[in-house]
């Protein structure tokens with residue numbers, strides 16, 4: 414039997430992999446990783462620890478090791494786990510036998526990459542700066558962001574002002590809503606995102622729909638009824654409920670700590 418180890422934390426990026434492992438019924442062990450800035454260099458299982466960077470050069474969760482083979486990036490992990498453990502293609506498609514359905518899965522997996530790029534700046538830890546009146550030019554914002562080798566820093570223009578930016582708010586919130594509209598349009602005509610069945614594309618995307626309404630005050634049922642029905646169908650699955658709690662941590666407490674952590678690193 415394969416030795417599968419999941420390095421994770423129950424965030425929107427983390428839970429798709431635990432959900433998929435639960436759906437597959439593949440035995441796995443879990444290592445709870447710290448994604449807190451304050452733990453860098455202090456806690457052995459912080460995501461920027463040297464031993465972890467050997468598994469995931471990007472220093473982020475989720476990461477999976479299968480018999481010593483390391484896989485990082487959520488979608489790449491889902492596709493690899495499907496190739497290894499979903500031999501009957503219950504949640505995936507064979508790339509040669511069903512190229513069109515397989516392509517649909519890839520299309521929606523790639524599409525979903527855009528959602529966190531809009532959701533994250535629209536909520537934690539940017540949310541409190543979004544009422545700013547400073548009009549931000551996206552090109553300038555890009556220049557204002559400073560990076561170290563791994564860690565994203567907040568744009569100076571957002572962190573150094575206590576004034577407001579309707580531009581920033583509109584920019585990110587409207588993009589989240591546009592992306593949800595694309596999903597709504599698809600799901601109003603199809604029960605599942607790709608290939609006519611519940612697949613890794615639904616599992617991956619679900620993570621970026623379930624939390625955002627709460628964080629961004631979006632009423633899914635009112636604004637995106639098909640998306641809400643799809644979410645409910647997914648959340649009714651026992652494997653999803655199990656996977657959402659892997660690794661088992663107090664998520665409300667963890668979010669409070671992460672917010673405090675982000676505030677300190679401003």
Ligand SMILES: N[C@@H](CCC(=O)N[C@@H](CS)C(=O)NCC(=O)O)C(=O)O
Pocket residue numbers: 424425426427448460472473474475485486487488
């Ligand atoms: N594109 C990556 C994103 C992973 C990601 O951003 N993970 C976050 C948690 S949701 C993380 O590990 N953050 C810790 C850090 O950046 O130090 C994927 O899909 O795997």
